[in-house]
Amino acid sequence: MAVGFLKPHVPWHVPQKWFDMYPLDSIVLPPYLSEDMDDIPRIAKDSIDHLPMMPTTEWALKTNNWKKIMQAYLACVSFVDSQIGVVLETLENGPHAEKTIVVLWSDHGYRIGEKGTFAKQCLWEEATRSPLIFSGPGIPKNKKIEAPTELLSIYPTMLDLCGLPENKENEGLNLAPIIKGNVASNNSYAITTYGWGNHSIRSGSYRYTQYEDGSEELYDEIEDPNEFDNLANKPERSNIKDSLRKLLPKVNTPWHKFSSYGKAPYFQAQKKRIRAEVEKVDE
Template structure:
């Protein structure tokens, strides 16, 4: 309760002082004209890239960007699902302060006076443009941008207004299946409003033999370059949010990317079972994958695993989707270089949370497991020539203050992240003792039908989680429910929950005390 009250207090202090926020000056060692910003969000991108040590996936363009960028190897999201993760990142403070805890929580209704990252940079002199998914799909937050929610033609027409960018297929069989599934859904809902107008149904995978240029993310990338051509002559620098949708389900990308991954060419999950002694509320129900058409029944993680052939297809589909997005990133970077804008553009490439590919017998995100909280974060500064791989613990909430420092924009004092500039300069610097994530387990998803909030803390060695009953009507944490502890020095894949091991009693006590101190207690000790 004390943690929640402190966070609520911090939130109201922010709202109260937002217009007169005290700022801290950043070093002004950049040119008089501030650099442009490309804020590149990639949906459901787990830290599986060549630059993160995966030797099976093909990501040459993101790896090339990483080679001359700051690669944060141990970044964690603040909640492993889109809406709260993105709200936290874009507002600069954590879920108990944004009060956005799950998909349906609309941050602008909850925080009407909040100043988002693009709004903040707009006040600092930036022209702001949004293409694709930066906030959650159905809440683009138009007031955050000079040009909000730009879409490529024909997807900017009325016929597509209610559809989501994740819902487009390209083969006759997939389109027919989608229409059938939508009809069934609309009949079941009997006129009630449904997400994406019911089009978010269809096969989980598709490999159409058609060109990249027909796909939404490729079209978005082309629109981004055309938009840059239109605005690059402005007196103001630009802040462009470009949100790519793949590798979000369904895994729908051109056949040539599937061809990169022949059947049986990718390794199965290293941890295909739920952890031994797993807490009852720790696992998600795989309901996201279940919503699509699959050749096999999709059970819960507690049930039997999928047949190896289909697991292989799903993982190859995910990898193919990442490789497709990689090609989009390559086109964007090449376009910036051709326009002479690359050197004076800060690029932030990030994933909003991880994604299970059979890990813990799960498919999707929405847990506090490491595989869901660990995300890629690649940051290229102005005129940067040298890349660094940085092991220090970091969080998505750190992006906001870091961008301020990289561009010479003063930082507001309400931001709950920490600028990464000191460890960019000295990666061996003693940094945060821990990073923090949380997840609300809804009663309709939890195995036992109860509602919980899980607070997760990752240190260099341990991953510690405390679960509490949660009253979603009052938005209050209730009684303690369970604990998880994973020692990453001996069990990096989180296969055994050792929280109740008598030998870990002192460790649990120490970590529990550390968790109660929260993110403020884990801040770097440097001045």
């Protein structure tokens, strides 16, 4: 059974009591640098969907709305948390609790002013990191695993946990042995792709991103969790960058002709260009 919650997706409309949980004077905003985007590749800026309803951090600061936006987001998160509780309580009170595995996950993260903008459309940490929780019979409680993983691994993991045969066509990894503590993590990185040829590798303390034109970003997420300092051009980090570059996908899948993904002018032009290249090869 799948249970989907719209929140905390926009619009951030929930009953007032959830807003009251977060008084504006108690909200701590993330650090912000007005020059944060100065060392960012051109494609990284162009690939952000400029949706008219999503503000910039500069606007949120000037209009004194940033805390209000953060409050609305937190209210929606708490609202969903309560609704998840309703589902779990119903499960516990029913006949199937002892033979049910619950997986809590989200399809993406979200930026609430980080990197100067709001929303998800990018390859930075706040937008690509999402929750992934497994709970049920045979799964240790309150165990936290720091190793990076991908949503592709949910299905093969569930096959194992449910005692079903392995599907050889799966690209994801079976996380069940790691979850149960039988083996250490055997996956040292996770890949996120945003558009043709734009990939980000999360491994250890680093995030390395390469765009289709070869431009790069490299961040030490331990020393620089806000991703203020792009280390891609620092000679002393070249060995880190070179090792992560080897993990990039060897094949880029072309845009599907019916894809509506990406409203930014950059993506519209990219889809047209890639489609033309594919059609030329097919001739």
